[in-house]
Amino acid sequence: MRALSLRLVFQFQTLSFRASSSRPITLFLHRNNNNNLLNNKSSSLTPPFLDTNNHSRVRKIWTFSPLCMGRRSSKIAGRKEAQDAKKAKLYSRIGKEVVSAVKKGGPNVASNSVLAAVLEKAKELDVPKDIVERNIKRASEKGQEAYIEKIYEVYGYGGVSMVVEVSTDKIHRSVAKIREVLRDYGGKMADSGSVMFKFTRCRVVNIKVTNADKDQLLNIALDAGAEDVIEPPTYDDDTEEDRSERYYKIVGSSENYSSILSKLREEGIDFEPDNGSELLPNTTIEVDDEAMDLNKEVMHQLLELDDVDAVYTDQK
Template sequence: MRAVLQLQALTNRVSLSSSTFVRGKSLWLDANRAHRGCSPVRRIWTSAPLCMGRRSSKIAGRKEAQDAKKAKLYSRIGKEVVSAVKKGGPNVTSNSVLAALLEKAKELDVPKDIVERNIKRATEKGQEAYIEKVYEVYGYGGVSIVVEVSTDKVHRSVAKIREVIRDYGGKMADSGSVMFKFRRVRAVNIKVTNADKDQLLDIALDAGAEDVIEPPTYEDDTEEDRSERYYKIVGSSENYSAILFKLREEGIDFEPDNGSELLPNTTVEVDDEAMDLNKELMSKLLELDDVDAVYTDQK
């Protein structure tokens, strides 16, 4: 079997390993907050699933994976800027879509030069607007995979996706046969060494977030393994800015999503061989330039 490429973009955002999406015990935060006049009481869910072994899922190449995730974010914002300029022009005063995108880029800490470069790119001869597409895929062991694409050449992108799926053992699914297994959210990832869990729960409650998801644990974890994992604060488009504001106010470093994220409603547990094959398939899909994100319900 081909060696698997572990991607933080899949285990974190893009995702954390979907085992982190399993909800476990609930924490009630009313008692120590009543004196601060916070009401009504909200329930924040956390989970910390224990994964038995699975050395193939261990943290590997995390720095490279995080760089790749950031590159995907910049690429996606750049494409959205190009499309907005193609449709409404480069003037933010008259182009409300572009103005909103610039605010979004600022929120997600996208470098200004990337935005400016894509505004200029949109005016170049032959540059087409980007179209967003979603492809649904069946992986090994009953696992579902969603591939989000932004492309200026639909035939090119679908051909490349089909080629990867054919070469790495997946199967294209009919539209709607996979998407219902996921929900769309906004999410922020915080390294466990950058914040205390109770502090994040306080922030989540104040900002109106719905979940704080703890990273998975493995029976053979080292201290270094544990220090390289991430909490995930899950919210909506309406309260996402408030979550980021609270994190910045507390001086906590974080990694934003790329504008939205899909979380599985439930997860599917597979054996080690299927896990490795699915991870390689998703890794190869993420390497495609037109692919912005890949999500799975694999545990």
């Protein structure tokens, strides 16, 4: 019997390996004399397509460890990495706002009210001073354009909606990258307005449940004029470790946000600020374990893009 040919072509994004990274492998499956594929099982996530050059079936698979379907495995994976990524996104977003403000009105804070407001927000959110200064200098560099803020709306798995916030100096680049992620990991770009009405924009402070109790936060929120304190979600299979990694959310407005932060500092409570605002879902959708893990992977890949500042979802 004639041997079937199997050709693996590796496409590496970088030469260095990271435990959390994933790299695509393009798998070419050639037909034998009976016109049968070596592997003709179809995939609902990465459907095969036809290579017009050699008429072979092509599949794209990924070299990360298989997703562990189940709420517990999804919840405990990469917590530290997620927190570091969130902080990096905050610094990146403030940096872009600094660049745009300087581009519009110059580096003089006294005459540039937009820059003054951005610097005040950076101070409020504890953004390091060197990041601000570096981006003020960067704004004067030749060829550096102002950043434009865009919002893209996405349908995920299981009826879940997502909102992708972008700050970019190249619109065509950012939308092309987002479409590439959705093509490779699932999801569908939605029409403008199809998703946004499901969310409300607020100022939010995130407090780990181990750093304060609900009654304490309610008193702080009441004193500061906050709108609400949202308790973290719970699941039937939660462990003590799971619960300890959850966050309360104090919901406020631009007017009382500084007051909320000040009172938390006075009480010695550690917190994580938002990146200028957050979108909170009006209602949440509960999906099965598989859809939940797939949606989290889509969000993770979107957040890996430099132009993407935040991704919000109504998934519970």
